[in-house]
Amino acid sequence: MLQTLIKHPLSRTLFVFSLICTLITLLAILLAPLLVPIVISFALYAVLEPTSEIFERHGLSRNTSSLSVLLILVAIAALGVSLLLPQLSSQLVALQTQLPVVWQTITSLANDFSQHLVTSLGFDIDTIGLGEHFFSEANDWGKTALIEGSNLLINLSVVLMLVPIFTFFLIRDFRNFRNHLLDKLPNSSFEMGWLIYYRVAHQLQEYIRGIMIQSGIMSVITSLGFYIIGLDSPFLLGLIAGILNLIPYVGPLMAMVLPVLLALSHVPVDLWLVGAAIGVILVAQVIDNLFVIPSVIANAVNLHPLVVIVGIIIAGNLFGFIGMVLAIPVISTANIIYCGLYQGIKTRYDLSLQNTG
Amino acid sequence: MSAQHPLWQNLFRPREDRISEVTDMWMATPLFDKISTRECRDLVKTMHPRHYKAGETVFSSGDIGASIVLIRSGAIEIKAADKLLAELSAGDFFGEVALIVDEPRTADAITTEESELIFFLRSDLEEWVKRSPRSGAQFMLNIASVLAARLRHTNILLSLQNN
Numbered sequence: 472m473l474q475t476l477i478k479h480p481l482s483r484t485l486f487v488f489s490l491i492c493t494l495i496t497l498l499a500i501l502l503a504p505l506l507v508p509i510v511i512s513f514a515l516y517a518v519l520e521p522t523s524e525i526f527e528r529h530g531l532s533r534n535t536s537s538l539s540v541l542l543i544l545v546a547i548a549a550l551g552v553s554l555l556l557p558q559l560s561s562q563l564v565a566l567q568t569q570l571p572v573v574w575q576t577i578t579s580l581a582n583d584f585s586q587h588l589v590t591s592l593g594f595d596i597d598t599i600g601l602g603e604h605f606f607s608e609a610n611d612w613g614k615t616a617l618i619e620g621s622n623l624l625i626n627l628s629v630v631l632m633l634v635p636i637f638t639f640f641l642i643r644d645f646r647n648f649r650n651h652l653l654d655k656l657p658n659s660s661f662e663m664g665w666l667i668y669y670r671v672a673h674q675l676q677e678y679i680r681g682i683m684i685q686s687g688i689m690s691v692i693t694s695l696g697f698y699i700i701g702l703d704s705p706f707l708l709g710l711i712a713g714i715l716n717l718i719p720y721v722g723p724l725m726a727m728v729l730p731v732l733l734a735l736s737h738v739p740v741d742l743w744l745v746g747a748a749i750g751v752i753l754v755a756q757v758i759d760n761l762f763v764i765p766s767v768i769a770n771a772v773n774l775h776p777l778v779v780i781v782g783i784i785i786a787g788n789l790f791g792f793i794g795m796v797l798a799i800p801v802i803s804t805a806n807i808i809y810c811g812l813y814q815g816i817k818t819r820y821d822l823s824l825q826n827t828g
Numbered sequence: 829m830s831a832q833h834p835l836w837q838n839l840f841r842p843r844e845d846r847i848s849e850v851t852d853m854w855m856a857t858p859l860f861d862k863i864s865t866r867e868c869r870d871l872v873k874t875m876h877p878r879h880y881k882a883g884e885t886v887f888s889s890g891d892i893g894a895s896i897v898l899i900r901s902g903a904i905e906i907k908a909a910d911k912l913l914a915e916l917s918a919g920d921f922f923g924e925v926a927l928i929v930d931e932p933r934t935a936d937a938i939t940t941e942e943s944e945l946i947f948f949l950r951s952d953l954e955e956w957v958k959r960s961p962r963s964g965a966q967f968m969l970n971i972a973s974v975l976a977a978r979l980r981h982t983n984i985l986l987s988l989q990n991n
Binding site for chain 2: 521524527528646650653654658659661662663665666668669814815818819821822
């Protein structure tokens with residue numbers, strides 16, 4: 472009985488799958504300080520590899536084409552930073568000065584609402600106490616954000632230094648390194664291992680490319696929308712909306728918060744602007760769902776929406792923003808590995824049954 | 829300091845002598861007709877050599893197939909339902925159907941002596957086709973010719989059996 476259970480393809484698949492998960496988790500723990508630059512470099516590798524292939528097709532060596540791609544990347548990044556940074560930093564300063572106004576407007580709105588409740592229903596809410604509570608929370612949050620912000624700057628400089636180096640070596644050597652690693656598989660599972668790797672790599676590459684294009688399109692649409700409706704800091708808000716769009720389902724909702732708060736900061740409150748800000752995000756979402764997703768990320772991940780939402784919430788709770796962004800590719804990869812292993816192990820099991828029968 | 833010093837050389841670089849020999853072997857097959865030796869050589873660098881003991885199964889009928897296999901040394905028996913279909917030796921290739929379609933293997937391949945086999949994976953073929961579309965198209969035509977020839981051969985065998 473126990474022997475049948477051990478030999479069953481499901482238990483074998485679960486054993487191998489758990490082993491792979493444990494190894495990957497250990498590796499992730501070991502590489503934790505470098506995880507962010509590694510993830511960004513892999514994303515850039517997925518996007519830039521085809522360009523390197525084009526250079527190779529035109530007769531350049533792997534070394535030269537990798538270096539050329541890296542130089543183009545650095546040049547584009549430098550150009551982008553020099554063009555966008557002054558604009559974005561001025562918008563960031565404007566946003567910073569507007570935030571106290573936002574809080575004041577929200578408090579006065581809450582007071583008005585409370586008074587309305589008292590006069591119409593005789594129901595009293597301690598808005599002053601609530602407001603103080605919110606402000607003290609916001610103050611604590613601000614202090615933490617300042618400390619985290621300075622840490623983030625240090626981390627950002629490390630990331631900016633490491634990403635180009637990692638990306639260059641990934642473009643140049645990843646294929647050879649991957650071959651060397653996968654060739655270590657035993658003869659019996661060599662082809663199955665390659666097949667699973669290929670499916671995972673193909674799906675991840677499609678997903679990363681798709682989501683980056685989608686994020687860019689969403690940034691452009693929302694920036695233009697916010698600019699047209701006359702909202703302050705349109706390009707910064709558009710950029711944030713594009714980045715938040717990396718998180719499926721939850722991201723667009725999060726992207727609504729800042730534009731709506733900014734629209735609320737206008738005195739007197741301009742309800743048309745609030746509605747228009749929500750409208751811009753909704754229109755962008757409609758365009759995204761109707762045109763961008765079907766053409767850019769269709770079939771890149773084949774997961775149930777409930778799995779996606781639960782996965783994002785759990786990953787966000789455990790690992791924060793980066794966890795939310797990585798939740799989908801990680802779940803999708805685990806899904807392909809499990810299905811590939813099960814298919815391979817089950818085929819072997821059925822064959823052994825046929826041979827013994 | 830020499831670039832060939834074992835400490836400094838690229839550990840992942842395939843050995844040159846094996847690359848030349850395997851390139852010559854592939855160039856002698858109909859699969860690389862009208863494809864330059866330089867292209868074939870570049871492709872061989874991405875292939876995967878593997879060693880098998882005598883009597884070891886390379887693949888079984890029903891296994892997931894993902895590659896074509898060239899015999900660099902040794903010998904292979906191809907069987908279906910315990911019936912011997914072919915005996916192959918160094919320079920021969922088998923399993924080409926898996927290079928085109930994502931379907932299970934239709935026969936068993938078992939080594940009859942210690943063998944070194946060179947695997948050319950479908951994923952590597954797809955990457956090569958993207959890099960060199962013209963040569964890739966020629967390779968596809970060549971593989972179609974090989975498959976057509978094998979189909980014709982099987983049809984003749986079947987008609988002979990029926991008669």
